[in-house]
Amino acid sequence: xxxxxxxxxxxxxxxxxxxxxxxxxxxxxxxxxxxxxxRLPRYYRHLNELDRAGMVRISSSALGRSMGLTASQIRQDxxxxxxxxxxxxxxxxxxxxxxxxxxxxxxxxxxxxxAGVGNLGRALIENFDFTWSGFQLKAAFDVRPxxxxxxxxxxxxxxxxxxxxxxxxxxxxVGVLTxxxxxxxxxxxxxxxSQVKGIWNFTNMDLNIHEPGIVVEDVHFSDxxxxxxxxxxxxx
Amino acid sequence: xxxxxxxxxxxxxxxxxxxxxxxxxxxxxxxxxxxxxxRLPRYYRHLNELDRAGMVRISSSALGRSMGLTASQIRQDxxxxxxxxxxxxxxxxxxxxxxxxxxxxxxxxxxxxxAGVGNLGRALIENFDFTWSGFQLKAAFDVRPxxxxxxxxxxxxxxxxxxxxxxxxxxxxVGVLTxxxxxxxxxxxxxxxSQVKGIWNFTNMDLNIHEPGIVVEDVHFSDxxxxxxxxxxxxx
DNA sequence: TAGATTGTTAATCGATTAACAATC
DNA sequence: TAGATTGTTAATCGATTAACAATC
Numbered sequence: 001x002x003x004x005x006x007x008x009x010x011x012x013x014x015x016x017x018x019x020x021x022x023x024x025x026x027x028x029x030x031x032x033x034x035x036x037x038x039r040l041p042r043y044y045r046h047l048n049e050l051d052r053a054g055m056v057r058i059s060s061s062a063l064g065r066s067m068g069l070t071a072s073q074i075r076q077d078x079x080x081x082x083x084x085x086x087x088x089x090x091x092x093x094x095x096x097x098x099x100x101x102x103x104x105x106x107x108x109x110x111x112x113x114x115a116g117v118g119n120l121g122r123a124l125i126e127n128f129d130f131t132w133s134g135f136q137l138k139a140a141f142d143v144r145p146x147x148x149x150x151x152x153x154x155x156x157x158x159x160x161x162x163x164x165x166x167x168x169x170x171x172x173x174v175g176v177l178t179x180x181x182x183x184x185x186x187x188x189x190x191x192x193x194s195q196v197k198g199i200w201n202f203t204n205m206d207l208n209i210h211e212p213g214i215v216v217e218d219v220h221f222s223d224x225x226x227x228x229x230x231x232x233x234x235x236x
Numbered sequence: 237x238x239x240x241x242x243x244x245x246x247x248x249x250x251x252x253x254x255x256x257x258x259x260x261x262x263x264x265x266x267x268x269x270x271x272x273x274x275r276l277p278r279y280y281r282h283l284n285e286l287d288r289a290g291m292v293r294i295s296s297s298a299l300g301r302s303m304g305l306t307a308s309q310i311r312q313d314x315x316x317x318x319x320x321x322x323x324x325x326x327x328x329x330x331x332x333x334x335x336x337x338x339x340x341x342x343x344x345x346x347x348x349x350x351a352g353v354g355n356l357g358r359a360l361i362e363n364f365d366f367t368w369s370g371f372q373l374k375a376a377f378d379v380r381p382x383x384x385x386x387x388x389x390x391x392x393x394x395x396x397x398x399x400x401x402x403x404x405x406x407x408x409x410v411g412v413l414t415x416x417x418x419x420x421x422x423x424x425x426x427x428x429x430s431q432v433k434g435i436w437n438f439t440n441m442d443l444n445i446h447e448p449g450i451v452v453e454d455v456h457f458s459d460x461x462x463x464x465x466x467x468x469x470x471x472x
Numbered sequence: 473t474a475g476a477t478t479g480t481t482a483a484t485c486g487a488t489t490a491a492c493a494a495t496c
Numbered sequence: 497t498a499g500a501t502t503g504t505t506a507a508t509c510g511a512t513t514a515a516c517a518a519t520c
Contacts, residue, residue, distance in 0.1 A: 035511065037466055041459035045442070059477060071477090072513050079479055087478040088520040104462050105469025119359035124457075127355050133461040173468055174461075197468040200461060206281070217464040221360075221455065223277035225369040225410075225436060226340050228453040230273055232409055232433040233341025271487065295501060307501090308489050315503055323502040324496040475520105482515075489508070496501085 032080045039077060040104055042067065047097040059090035106134030111172045112200070115187050116179030117142040117157055120202060124176065126153045135174065139166055160187075167194035174198045181205050188216075268316045275313060276340055278303065283333040295326035342370030347408045348436070351423050352415030353378040353393055356438060360412065362389045371410065375402055396423075403430035410434045417441050424452075 046067050050058060061071040078084055078096075081103050085091045101107060112135045114121055121140065130137045141160045142148060148159045158166060175191035177184060177199055184203040191199060198215040201207055204222050282303050286294060297307035314320055314332075317339050321327045337343060348371045350357055357376065366373045377396045378384060384395045394402060411427035413420060413435055420439040427435060434451040437443055440458050 033511070038459070038463055040466060041456070041462040042442075044462065045440075045459075061477085070513060072515095073511090075477090075479065076512075083479065085478050086520060087518070088476045090477065103466065105465045106462070108465075108469050110465055110468070119355070119363050123355035123359045128457055130461075133458050134465055135461065174464060198464045200464055204281075206278075215464060215467040217460055217467070219455065219457065219460050220277070221364060222369050223274075223281075224453055224455050225366075225371065226277040226280065226342065227274055228410060228434045228436055228451060229341045229344075229346060229370055230276060230339065231451040231453070232346070233344050269487070297501085306489060308491095309487090311501090311503065312488075319503065321502050322496060323494070324500045326501065478517105478519080480516090480518100482513105484511100484513070486511080487509085489506105491506075492504090494502085494504100496499105 036077050036080055039069075040100060043077075044097070044100045044104060044106075047093055047100060051093050051097050055093050057090050058093055058096075060085070063091070101134070104134070108134065108173075110135045110174065111170070112137050112174045112176055113163075113167065113172045113191075113196075114140040114155075114176040114178060115142075115160065115163065115191070116177065117144075117147055117152070118178060118180075121176075121178035122152065124178065125155050137176075138170055138172060141166075163187075163190055164194050167191070167196070172196055174200055176200045176202070177207075178202045185209075272313050272316055275305075276336060279313075280333070280336045280340060280342075283329055283336060287329050287333050291329050293326050294329055294332075296321070299327070337370070340370070344370065344409075346371045346410065347406070348373050348410040348412055349399075349403065349408045349427075349432075350376040350391075350412040350414060351378075351396065351399065351427070352413065353380075353383055353388070354414060354416075357412075357414035358388065360414065361391050373412075374406055374408060377402075399423075399426055400430050403427070403432070408432055410436055412436045412438070413443075414438045421445075 046063070050063075050066075059071070060074040063069075064071040064074050067074075075085075078091075081099070084096050084099050112130060114125060114137060117125065117140050121142070125137065125140055137155050140152070140155050140157050141163050142157055143160050147157050150157045171194075173196065175188070175196040175198070177188055177191075179187050181203050184201070184205055185207055188199050188201070188207050188209060192209065192211055192214055197213070198217060199207065199209070201216055201218045202221075204220055206218070207216050209216055282299070286299075286302075295307070296310040299305075300307040300310050303310075311321075314327075317335070320332050320335050348366060350361060350373060353361065353376050357378070361373065361376055373391050376388070376391050376393050377399050378393055379396050383393050386393045407430075409432065411424065411432040411434070413424055413427075415423050417439050420437070420441055421443055424435050424437070424443050424445060428445065428447055428450055433449070434453060435443065435445070437452055437454045438457075440456055442454070443452050445452055
């Protein structure tokens with residue numbers, strides 16, 4: 001179990017002599033920076049490989065060497081979520097791996113539905129390993145009659161008209177958005193009204209959705225390629 | 237033309253009374269931080285929309301409002317590359333758009349080849365607009381005899397054996413990597429030996445390539461989904 | 473025990489924001 | 497001209513790195 005640092009309350013201030021400053025410090029931990037969050041999947045990936053290679057224990061400095069991070073950063077990152085190591089020993093690879101999985105929420109039984117079974121949508125359905133990230137892909141939606149009713153790689157394809165009905169019966173954690181740009185916002189909003197908590201957005205546009213509690217994670221291919229373009233173009 | 241800040245030389249120190257500190261400052265500009273670089277494609281995207289909406293001029297504060305950045309940050313970002321605005325007026329949308337395109341290297345006639353015409357590779361070939369990012373997709377490579385020889389959406393598919401031969405005749409700026417994990421590193425290395433400058437890596441693994449001058453840009457779907465998983469899982 | 477390595481506090485570094493003189 | 501807005505310098509904020517007491 002990931003032992004998240006207990007939230008301090010007034011009693012702590014009275015019982016132990018803690019100053020206000022350190023209480024604020026402690027509470028800030030609840031808000032982990034996105035820099036740290038975005039490194040977590042890399043930790044997961046690397047720990048997995050170490051685990052499968054049969055490695056039992058690893059120190060922050062060794063892990064740092066293998067991942068190209070400093071030992072300090074690794075200890076600092078992990079300390080946002082609890083105390084997982086042991087002085088003089090380091091970290092148990094298997095234990096830390098499970099902790100990271102738990103921190104990432106991969107044990108929550110998350111589910112996903114996908115809208116837009118074009119080439120990219122189909123590629124995700126057929127080839128992307130949702131379970132590797134702790135998700136189950138339950139259904140996909142499209143308008144084309146020739147694929148509605150099919151089952152692709154175990155995933156049933158329904159007509160988009162059925163989106164709300166389906167989600168009412170089977171609430172999903174995340175909606176995967178692989179529809180054309182023109183209907184991206186509309187489809188995202190329908191998913192959100194049907195209670196998904198997050199949108200995994202593959203349309204090359206900013207959805208500009210600011211519903212409280214709704215998270216949009218963008219995968220902008222063209223931003224990525226343009227960044228690469230910049231980096232290979234340096235110096236005229 | 238993007239007027240990049242002229243590199244200061246000794247004469248500047250002699251002519252004007254500039255101290256060493258400010259020269260160093262000036263030179264540091266050559267190294268633009270990745271934070272800034274990763275924002276450039278978003279500028280490009282937004283300026284494009286403003287341009288197509290017929291907007292002629294925009295101030296840093298208005299652009300900031302529409303992009304969710306501070307005016308300061310926008311002016312600071314742009315100042316890494318030159319002076320594109322005018323006091324009291326702001327920026328000309330069309331001009332700034334072209335400047336950003338140039339900064340991103342989108343006018344360099346970059347080319348790409350793709351290895352691995354599976355579902356994802358095919359989705360990129362058929363649906364991804366390379367030209368939007370200043371690239372031309374010249375060819376794709378695979379081993380499957382049933383697709384070798386075909387032309388998909390204008391892109392000829394060759395056997396992977398022909399990769400080196402092809403690149404020798406037609407050097408490419410970037411290699412798009414959509415092959416299975418097992419042959420990812422090997423294929424990337426072949427592309428690099430054939431003089432590509434960058435690898436656009438869609439395999440869910442770190443390539444660990446450290447060739448000087450070679451840039452690897454990762455698109456890690458699973459990292460992205462796991463980040464989303466974390467964000468929708470907060471508080472137990 | 474002695475050596476190793478943690479978690480955390482302090483120091484440093486870098487990136488964002490604010491302020492303002494320059495000027496269109 | 498007066499108002500607006502830039503580019504840049506200074507101030508602030510946040511993230512990374514270094515240092516070290518605690519302890520396995």
